Amino acid sequence: MRRSVQKKKKPSDLFPCTIEELKKQLSTMLQDSPDLNFSTYTLGQKRVIVFYFTYQINKEQLHRSILDTLLASQDKTWDAKMIQNEVPLASSTLHDKLVSVAKELIQGGVGIYVEEDDQPITYYIPEQARRAVSRAENESLVLGPQIAFTESMVTNLNIIRWRLDTPEFKTEKLIIGKEIPTEVRIAYLTNIANEDLINTVRQRLEDLDVNDVMDSNVVAQLIEDRSTSIFPQLLTTELPDRFCNSLINGKVGIMVDKSPTVLITPATLFSFLESTEDIYFRWNIGTFLRIMRLAAMFLSILLTPIYVAALSFHVEVIPSSLLVSLGQSRANVPFPPVFEALLLELLIELLREAGARLPTKVGQTMGIVGGIVLGQAAVKAGFTSNILIIIVALSALASFTAPSYMMGGAIRVIRFPMIVLSGLWGLLGIFLGLSFLIIHLLKVSSLGTPYLSPLYPFHFADLDNSIIRLPWSRANRRPTVNETKKPVKFSQKEAKKKRDIDE
Amino acid sequence: MKIQLQVPVGIQIQAFYVFFLIHTTQVGTGIMGISTHIYSTAKQDAWISILVAGVWMSISVFCMGKILQQYESADLPGIQVDIFGKFVGKFLGTILALYFFGLLISVLLNYIEVIQVFLFPTVPTWLVCLFLLSLVVYAVLGGVRVIVGVSFLFFVGTVWLLIVLYKPISLMEWNHFLPVMGNSYSDIASGAFKTTYSLVGFEVLLFIYPYIQNKRKAHSAAQLAALGTTLLTLAVVVITIGYFSGPQLERLIWPTLSMFKIIQFSFAERFDIIAVGLWMMIVLPNMITAMWLCTHTFKRVYGLRQKQVLYVAAILLFFGTIVFQDRLQINYFTDKLATVGFYIAFVYPIVLWPIVLLKNYIRRKRGTSQ
Known part of the structure; x- marks a missing residue:
């Protein structure tokens, strides 16, 4: 009997509680981190506590949006719903459990709790250290765009959206890693990429049972077909133009958060020997x-x-x-x-x-x-x-x-x-x-x-853009090996139309 | 045992690969020494013998195509069981598998001997055998798709050897071919018979057929392969007879390889050494296909696991090659095998076709009467 009573005293049943109780529980859960900041205000009849990791959040947003709103009138008595209504930030979440509050704090959230209220509320205002977008260092080019991906997935998505501004561009979000979750995105153009290929990629990623992934190169090694081979089987690149060009030709991309390179699949031996400069x-x-x-x-x-x-x-x-x-x-x-x-x-x-x-x-x-x-x-x-x-x-x-x-x-x-x-x-x-x-x-x-396509299985039309390059007027097909939904880019007839002299 | 063999679409191959598969299975060690063999009987009319053999081969391929047309997606082991019943069919299938095993031994022995003569006189037979067999096993484990890929890529990788023959062509003596038809018909016929050893291998069509995607084109691809091999053999024999004098040619064992000796570039002399090395890429698809045929037939006839048969066959081959010690033994074995091959590839399909037709006719008649 006693054990069942003790079992019931889980963090989920913490709320409503006093501010001191919350402080104590949260600190224990977050390993007594010295960077966990609690500030308590007495507003109206109740005490309100605001807590966050000092280095994980955007201080300006905290001051301007949250604290300014809360402290504007000293005699208002707040509750969670009121805060949600009045604070001018979109990303609010109400929580029942302390664990989810702690998770949100780690990722860059600010928690607000009104004493004896049912639910604490959090706002997601993260500040991540990220490097500015810079020139490609490892795959350097003379011609063409010089921009390179960075470690931040948000920045990378931003760059890709800029290049592929079409509603057909789709990304699917997956979380990989049981202990340290990492966001992974499958990126493709819905009107071009082959469904089976997307399903294979999704299946392989979903089936992964790993604790953490360090980088996109590790993801590539985890999902490839033949791990005993010395040859890389997924193409890694840091060039957005190369990535987007592959997507347009019907390939599927995999983006991994915290990694400055993205993956392109399927890759053939010849795709490792081609550079975007050949196209320029x-x-x-x-x-x-x-x-x-x-x-x-x-x-x-x-x-x-x-x-x-x-x-x-x-x-x-x-x-x-x-x-x-x-x-x-x-x-x-x-x-x-x-x-x-x-x-x-x-x-x-x-x-x-x-x-x-x-x-x-x-x-x-x-x-x-x-x-x-x-x-x-x-x-x-x-x-x-x-x-x-x-x-x-x-x-x-x-x-x-x-x-x-x-x-x-x-x-x-x-x-x-x-x-x-x-x-x-x-x-x-x-x-x-x-x-x-x-x-x-x-x-x-x-x-x-x-891997040896288009040499074996032999596709004569695919020799273009793998071993040789044809003039643009003739390069009207997407690689057949990708089995795209739209194999033809434009009509060959019109491009080939011959004009007579002085017409 | 099922007569029809249903193959999933993923491992099916296009019909035009049949050309490369048949051609690379035909061309191997035979072509290295073919001129001497034919010249020994047909003399300067050897080219007629080859044409005769080529036409005969074409007829045989035609019969194969007709036999396969009677079934939707069957191969020879299945057809044999269908026609002759379980016991005889299985017995014939076993003979075929053993024949392919023998073919493997003969190719291995002949190529290893060439290596020992041209490249390394002291290299032990078992070592080269181990190399080649490990590659063969590695490739066969990949299945039909890899086997066909090997024959396609290795064909493309070695076909340029023909270009360097321009040198002997320029030194040819056309008088060597005169007088035309200077030998008796029987000599020419026996020359044609001797050609068959280097032409066998096209029976692979009877086994690969269920794996072909567009089966209608398979027959023409096979005919094309037969034509290609005939032309290649013809070219090699005509060049060697024109290049070497008669008595000289009779003393040579591998005139085709000896011909490469005079080819030289500013960066490489003694091209025959490079050619013998490169010949590995001509022989390998040959052996890989033979190994697949052998193990696949055993699998079809006895329902064994092909992997296990493959390993056992490789081990047996390894020890089988050590048994043969000298040239005479190898020659004797090759000659006997050539005779068996002649009956299997050149006679059997022509005999089998009417039997298949008759059997199907009877069956249809019974079907309608019931």
């Missing part, structure tokens, strides 16, 4: 850039392994004229080619990692010291050959041309097993590795969409 450039230059990046990817993976294989096993493949200079430059090197190549690749990787971790000012110096001085010294000391330095530098440069940092990382890591394979079994090893890569890529999918 003229179509022929854009095509050239895209094919160059594709070639760079192959070069980056294959160049050093080919060097190692040729020098270790297949010397007869090297033309005699080249063999002389190769032999001269390798005459002083005491190591086998595999070891030499791995050493130098590791050096470049270390340089890159050091450059990324160091402050920008020191980072540049590091690049020069590492690149020029170390490289020169390594050759002089007989550690490596001149030619290998050229090859390694070339493949490192090639790997940096991937517009997605994530894909660049994948390409760089693939190189190491390829070098080891070529060092062990020469050309056989290279083709073994290459075949494995292709079969692997065939098996990967991004939320059900084949």
Whole structure:
């Protein structure tokens, strides 16, 4: 009997109570936070308490809207309903339980309670530390918009609405994380995006059973199809123009609060190699850039392994004229080619990692010291050959041309097993590795969409805007792989209409 | 066992991939040494033998198409059970699966031998075998979609090898083909018979058919693949006969590969070494399809889990290749297998078609009389 009585004394049954009781209960619930501010006023016959976290709320709104209204006449006796009616703020909530009051306070609310009243009232006037919208740092562009997303979801939504001012743009709100909830939005254009795709994305996000998510990159890894793969399966970007362009082409975006990058799905291998700059450039230059990046990817993976294989096993493949200079430059090197190549690749990787971790000012110096001085010294000391330095530098440069940092990382890591394979079994090893890569890529999918599309399954029309770029008058289709509701952007007939001379 | 095989739309493939699937299954190790084989009997008229074999293949593909038309969505193991009854049908299905297993062994052995001759004389057979088999198992685990993808992408990735043949073409001696029809009909016929080893593989159509989305176009895609392979074989044989002199050609084992020796660029000499490495990408789709056919047939006939069959088959193959030690054994095995392949791919469909027609005719008649 006694236990059931005790059970009934839950916070929900706290109200109505005295101000002291509320203070005590709330402080205990919020770990006696020193920043929890209580101020008590006696207005009319009753005492009124106003409480909030000092750093979580907008002080100006508190003073101007809440306190000014409450303190305007000293002899009015307030209750919750009256406060709701008279305070000129929209976001008021009445609470029955103390827990929900505490939750609101943490997120940036101000609580008001009239002594012996039934319900406390809260106003949501948060103040979040956020950085101003700035230039894109990681995916830098020469042409096109320079604006980048920030950590604040509100700011990001604001930027996207500015670019996509159509009522068809829709976001769905989901809360992920059991212990630390994070707001996640699924964004798409209702008249274009494929329903099945949206359902898949929603299903995957709803099924997540995690305590917290740190960043959008973590969300991407949580919902991807094949977690054993080295390849990223969702595109992360910090560029609003890229995000909006993807949505217009029928893709679905995922935005995560507290993260400066957004996710785009489905992503194919080729979408990681394209930059929005290709679109801003003229179509022929854009095509050239895209094919160059594709070639760079192959070069980056294959160049050093080919060097190692040729020098270790297949010397007869090297033309005699080249063999002389190769032999001269390798005459002083005491190591086998595999070891030499791995050493130098590791050096470049270390340089890159050091450059990324160091402050920008020191980072540049590091690049020069590492690149020029170390490289020169390594050759002089007989550690490596001149030619290998050229090859390694070339493949490192090639790997940096991937517009997605994530894909660049994948390409760089693939190189190491390829070098080891070529060092062990020469050309056989290279083709073994290459075949494995292709079969692997065939098996990967991004939320059900084949990763190698439009190459396999082959869609001739989709080659535009993935591997090449066509002039705008011909690019009248959305990618078929996205299975959009409106596959055609505009009529080809009108765009192609030929005019006679002087018409 | 169900006669019809219903495949969910998600894993169905477009008919035009049938071209790549059939073509890559046909082209493999056979084409490396085909010229010597045909030349040994048909001499300078080898090209006629190939045309004869090509026409015959086309007829066989036509029969396959007609057989498949009789059913809505069936494959050969199902049709056999439907026609010959459970016992005989299953027995024939087992023979087919074992034949594909043998095909795998022969492809593996032949390619490994090429690697040992051209690239690494000391590399142990089991090591290369392990490499190739692990790739095959990895691909087959991905199912039909991945297998077809492999054959498509690897075809695109290797078809450029034809371009570098411009060099031997420019050095060809057209006198080697004279006199035309200088050999007896029986020689030419036996040359055509020898061509068949490098043409078998088109029977994959009888197995992949239920997986095709637009089944009406499958037949023409298969005919196109047969034509493509015939033309490719023809080109290779004509070039090798024109390029090598007769006695020289008879001494070579892999004339197609030897031909690559004279190709050189400013950045690479001895192109044959690169070609042998690249040949892995020609052989792999071949083996992957054969492995799928073998395991899929076992699954269809005995209702086993394909994954388990796959692992067991891979282990058996691994030990199977170690048994063979020298060239003579491999040749003997390949010859016997070629004969079996000839009957399965070139004779069986032509025989099966009238039987299927007769059976269906009888069945229809019974249906109407009842």
